[in-house]
Amino acid sequence: MTAAPRVVVVGGGLSGLTAAYQLSLDLPDAQVTVLEASAAPGGALHTVDFPSGPMELGAEAFIGRRPEASALVAELGLADSLRHPGTLGSAILTGGRVVAMPPGTLMGLPSDVDALSEVLGPAERAVAAREVDLPLAWEPGSDVSLGDLVAERFGPAVVARLVDPMLGGVYAARSSGLGLRQVVPGLAQALDRGAPSLTAAARELTATRTPGPVFAALDGGYRVLVDALVAASGARIRTRTRCTSLRRGADGYAVAVHADSGPSVERADLVVVAVPVPHAAPLLTAAGGLDAGDPSLSGIRTASSAVVALEIDRSAALPERSGILVATDEPVPYKAMTFTSRKWPHLDTRPGHLVRVSFGRLDDDEVLRSDDAALTRMAETGLGELCGSEPTVLHSRVRRWTDALAEIGPGHDARIAAVRAELADRLPGVELVGGATEGVGVPACIGSARAAARRLATKWQD
Template sequence: MTAKQRIIIVGAGISGLAAAFYIKRHKPDVHVTVLEAADRIGGKVKTIYKDGFTIECGPEGYMARKKGLTDLIKAIGLGDQLVHSKSGGYSIYVNHRLRQMPKGAVMGVPTKLLPMVTTGLVSPWGKLRAAMDLLIPHVYQDRDLSVRTFFEKRLGKELVANMIEPLLSGIYNGDLSDMSLEETLPQFASIEKKHRSLILGMKTLRPPKQKEAVTKKTGAFVSLSGGLSALTEKLADYADEIRRNTSVSQINSGRVTLDDGTVLNADAILLAASPKQFGPLLNFPEAWALSNDKRSSTATVAFAFKKEDVEALDITGYVVSRKEQLHITACSFMDRKWPHLAPDGYAFVRTYVGTPEDQALVHQSDAAIAQAALADLRTISRIGTPLFSIVTRQIDNMPQYTVNHKQRVHAFENALSTIDGVFACGAMLHGVGLPDCTENARQTAEQAVHYLNTLEHAHS
């Protein structure tokens, strides 16, 4: 009888744990060990349960249209926990006021004329400049460029500063000046390629079905009623063994070396650790090129309030223009978006601190971060005294997809493919959103299973 094949997964974030699930689904008889440096699993996915609140410290949900993750959730038996976000407007805090995003704007890019003409977000000159998009020749020429260069050339600096930048930096926590267009917003590159004008091209994008969806009461995101940690906990059940507090220092073909010098052998190894670990663990130039790329730090502050202590604005959140020079970059009224997160009569407000240009506050104490965030929130709307706050930091742990990221990933994957039985997935490679991570984990797990099957046949 031949010995059971073994695979080691490094990193118990959503990527590593989803990979464990997919490997077991395709090859139930392989022994899967997950090594995790921290004392808990989940990585950036972290739900804390306190006084009846379900506090999401990392991701809060994902785009409902990305069906792969929903299929995964159903496959592991959590389908009955799926909840849709409530729809509600998002505003932008700019020029010292909360202003509504004009109707029809997609990622800050206008698609309708009338709401743009009447919005106070951009000056008359800014609007005129944006309208020049209708005449301007192609900016994207099949070569990657920064998101800022692309949008400023098409729509002008003011619209970028007041509408696009606050939204995108809220989502990607990045600096538009070096953010890769091809990797972060490929859809805009293709629209421009096909229609030249973004404004005209975006109009054609919305299928009739999507128009209907916008008028419905549910938002575009889904999550789990028990908190997203339920997902990582459940996925972890598929691994044969999970070792916490086990940090890996080196990966070679068939061999993993731990920080304490212990060497573990395996038929295949799948790296799913944090972005900065690719270089040190794999130690080849293309891996270093990825992990030496820009990363940023951020902190989220979750505040619990009595409902009456939070001004009842008619929105589910807002983003803050960098021109305002506040510490916070975005704020979500989480209980309005996700009623399951707070008990009746209470409010849960979450705000983000830390931009690529201003990382200092993220390194200060929890109390200092919470105090600065609260002061900023109070500049914008009426907010009382919180019942408690929870600060969560990601230090140097947010990957930034800078210009030519795609080419670096391609070079990395080519180099990795020359090392027998070593695979990699994770937010560093093909998208930071949870659905992108799980899709990348699925594909990588399938490659690993194919490799193991080939090994098995060669030995039989």
């Protein structure tokens, strides 16, 4: 086809905006419209203004060693805005104590059990120490529950006090529901190559880590990236506009929408669906792309979470750590705290300390039923217990994320491949992207969106 295509992107978060940008590169004559149900684009990239400056209430940073995000930032001319964390390490809250994250861990998996004396008791360390000698039956290319495998080989304490805290902030799910191959691909690859134990695989990977900072952020916040994507894509952004149905016809697709001004229809030749699973699954099923009752997409569970962001008076004695992860057997309502101005030197010039307190895990949503004021009180109380006295709060904001984080279970790649095959057959010219496809996290979402946009462009040009 040679005519300029009409493109509709359902969802104006990072995935949707990246897809719109990539389509503008590959199909420069395309007419791209982005439909965003909220008041502004960005999705889980949500920068707000405190009186002292910008503060993130959504995703905080990205893994700088993965190429997708770093490449996009450079491509958009934002490389000079990149910032990296300082040298402070993180800690674990376990047994009522704050202890340093043990060295030599890989997503919480230990490469040296002797380093776990502050996290595990003697009997628990003895169980973990036996892992290196346990026979390992591993079939190359297979996938299993990460948490179940670690609990079986190292004992449940390693899961509760190391693995689950490490992964809880990213996935808001316990590691028992996460697939090893998707969540820690390097570990799966080491086992594929013949590593005789998880300890040996973790040692191999930690010994070959690339030096330098792992994470990166943008000076000015993620809104800098959102604004750059909007501008570079040239897309028409319709906010407060919800997609209500998708229907295939002889001349393409009719995308029914509802906005403040009332209902209308957007016509499209190509469609990118970039909304969370609870919205994408019924939309694609009703359009005929998936069978009713097919659990391939609708069966992916999602978790909700909340972030309380605080600026507190500098008289508070914050721990000399970048943040604290909470063991899942620790009786506190929050799952993590990031001491933002300790972690990021470029933010340590504010009048107060910046702190983020995170709440919410899959199958444990009771705390999220609390109202914003109650969540803020929990955050302040928890911070006071760590600092030794209740902090003086200068400013606070709460942001909730409903069904935003997908549980990436074993066999997830095959599940998404099956969904995409069905869509290609039944709804040609429709692509699904987002955190429930190639994985949670900024680089994964960027990579998924760009690949999907390139597939659409190639099909159109053919």
